[in-house]
Amino acid sequence: MDKSLESLLVFGCLELEGSSKEIVIDAFSETMEYFLRHKELFEELPEMVIKTSESLKEIEDTADSTVGLAKDLITNFGANRDETIKHFKERALMLYDGLHASAFGRMSYIYRSKGIRLYLFDSGRLHLITPYCTIDHNGFELRNEIGNSFGPNFAEMSVEDVREIIYYTSEDFNIDDPNQFVSGELLKMLCSINIPFQKAYYLEYLLRPQDVNKLSEFSLKVQENLWNICLSNEFKSKWGIEIQHTAMNILSSIGVPPSTGQIVDYIKSLSSDDVTLEDIMKRLDELETNIVKANSSEALDIVDLKPNFFGLGINFNELYKRLKANN
Numbered sequence: 001m002d003k004s005l006e007s008l009l010v011f012g013c014l015e016l017e018g019s020s021k022e023i024v025i026d027a028f029s030e031t032m033e034y035f036l037r038h039k040e041l042f043e044e045l046p047e048m049v050i051k052t053s054e055s056l057k058e059i060e061d062t063a064d065s066t067v068g069l070a071k072d073l074i075t076n077f078g079a080n081r082d083e084t085i086k087h088f089k090e091r092a093l094m095l096y097d098g099l100h101a102s103a104f105g106r107m108s109y110i111y112r113s114k115g116i117r118l119y120l121f122d123s124g125r126l127h128l129i130t131p132y133c134t135i136d137h138n139g140f141e142l143r144n145e146i147g148n149s150f151g152p153n154f155a156e157m158s159v160e161d162v163r164e165i166i167y168y169t170s171e172d173f174n175i176d177d178p179n180q181f182v183s184g185e186l187l188k189m190l191c192s193i194n195i196p197f198q199k200a201y202y203l204e205y206l207l208r209p210q211d212v213n214k215l216s217e218f219s220l221k222v223q224e225n226l227w228n229i230c231l232s233n234e235f236k237s238k239w240g241i242e243i244q245h246t247a248m249n250i251l252s253s254i255g256v257p258p259s260t261g262q263i264v265d266y267i268k269s270l271s272s273d274d275v276t277l278e279d280i281m282k283r284l285d286e287l288e289t290n291i292v293k294a295n296s297s298e299a300l301d302i303v304d305l306k307p308n309f310f311g312l313g314i315n316f317n318e319l320y321k322r323l324k325a326n327n
Helices: 002-017 022-036 053-063 069-074 159-165 182-191 216-231 232-238 239-254 262-269 277-292 297-303 316-326
Strands: 046-050 083-085 092-101 111-121 126-136 141-150
Touching: 002 022, 002 182, 002 216, 002 232, 002 316, 022 111, 022 159, 022 182, 046 053, 046 182, 053 141, 069 277, 111 262, 141 159, 182 216, 182 239, 216 239, 216 262, 232 239, 239 277, 262 277
Parallel strands: none
Antiparallel strands: 046 083, 046 141, 092 111, 111 126, 126 141
16 A cells, blocks of 8 residues: 555545644645655756747748648758757656636737746755746747745645645635645645656647647556555555545545446455345445545535535544554
């Protein structure tokens, strides 16, 4: 059993209980350290990319053709280019993408962007970056500007710092929700990391087209492991059925469903000589209540996971001590 993912599930349950503010620090630190153990996800991040329309026109004039192959030959398949690309010294991993079109200059540009992106650098520093980009008659210009920075000692951060970071992952910055479910947002980050890819066009330094916007094996494995842990008898025996059911609700409510095979295995795990039809129906009811209903749009509107919602009635201090000893 992956101890980090197991801890994050229990952290989420304890956060919903609302018994300790420090839980969000523990969950945040555990998540960042988990990412830092997977350096294969990190890639070069441009600080600045400038490609002028004049240099593009020069390629057009030299190639004297609209055929892409002719332009490839002129630029030696992209190796010879008149451009400015400056990368940050460290490799980085994008944890959250809040890019959107600029509010001003509508239809005056081919594209103009702003927004917030959250990057973890391989030194352990976490940066809020604003990607300013314009595509117009001058060409393509992208500048990734660092705003607030945090870390690398995530366990020593304040609750306010953690909530400030998670606040930027909200859809509406005008709503400052003091009860935003931090653990849920962290689990969503772990489950939504895309694969790094080689940039073939300048626009790909800004946007990810569908043909390369693929979920990483890392996140697919995290999703699988989270449900393997959550549905295991070991997890239920260790933390109790209330924690197991709440963990199932959390994963379903953040849009991470179990596979069909995992559901079948969960039911088959009852197999024994003395298992009854009532036992099987009880397990099916658990799945319907904690997965199917929690994963419906109606349930999401009703549940809207927030601290203090569930009221598990657990012994928080005892459970927290066991959780810390587990790591």
